[in-house]
Amino acid sequence: MIMMGPKKDKGSMMVSIMEKFKKNRRGSASIEFALLLPVMMSILLGIMEYGLYFNERQLLQNILNETCGETFYTDAEDIFIGHYNTCWGCDIDLSDNDTFYFCSLDKDHNQYTGYFPSGMIPAKITLESVRRKTEEQIEAEAGY
Numbered sequence: 001m002i003m004m005g006p007k008k009d010k011g012s013m014m015v016s017i018m019e020k021f022k023k024n025r026r027g028s029a030s031i032e033f034a035l036l037l038p039v040m041m042s043i044l045l046g047i048m049e050y051g052l053y054f055n056e057r058q059l060l061q062n063i064l065n066e067t068c069g070e071t072f073y074t075d076a077e078d079i080f081i082g083h084y085n086t087c088w089g090c091d092i093d094l095s096d097n098d099t100f101y102f103c104s105l106d107k108d109h110n111q112y113t114g115y116f117p118s119g120m121i122p123a124k125i126t127l128e129s130v131r132r133k134t135e136e137q138i139e140a141e142a143g144y
Contacts, residue, residue, distance in 0.1 A: 042115075045113050045115045045116075046116070048112070048113060049111060049112060049113050049115065049116060049121055050121070052112050053109060053121055053122070056109065056125065057125050057127070060105060060107060060125060060127055061127050061129075063076060063079050063080070063105075064076070064103055064105050064127050064128075064129040065129050065131075066079075067079060067103070068094075068101050068102075068103035068129040068130070068131040069101050069103075069131050070101070070137065072092070072094045072101065072103050073092065073094065076092055076103075076105075077092075090105065090106070090107045091105070091106040091107070092104070092105050093105075096133070098133075098138070098141075099132060099133055099138060100130050100131065100132055100133065101130070101131045101132075101133060102128065102129075102130055103128065103129045103130075103131070104126070104127065104128045104129075105125075105126070105127045105128075106124060106125070106126050106127075107124070107125045108123065108124055108125075109121070109122060109123055109124060109125050110123075
């Protein structure tokens with residue numbers, strides 16, 4: 001005669017299967033890594049992309065502040081050619097009134113990583129600078 005133990009119902013069988021899975025932790029680290037990798041890469045690439053963007057923006061702002069004045073076009077062009085070999089996509093403008101020079105610069109910005117949608121990183125850098133004219137420049141323009 002075959003002795004059969006008490007019948008297990010489905011609920012208790014499910015509990016015993018779940019207990020086996022709780023004890024078996026092999027492969028859980030790789031699954032967690034696979035789930036977190038895209039998030040970590042997005043953060044890393046975002047830091048790099050914004051760092052490069054702000055670096056280029058600050059460099060252009062420094063060039064604009066230093067060259068704004070009477071010889072803006074030649075000074076800015078010399079610096080751009082020295083740094084960029086050319087200023088592809090740059091649009092520089094100089095205007096003035098009686099006492100100030102107003103310099104502006106527009107430059108297209110392309111993503112380095114190409115990882116982000118176009119709206120997340122600004123596509124154009126627009127900068128302005130103002131410099132006060134010296135007394136000699138004001139007198140020379142007035143014809144004194």
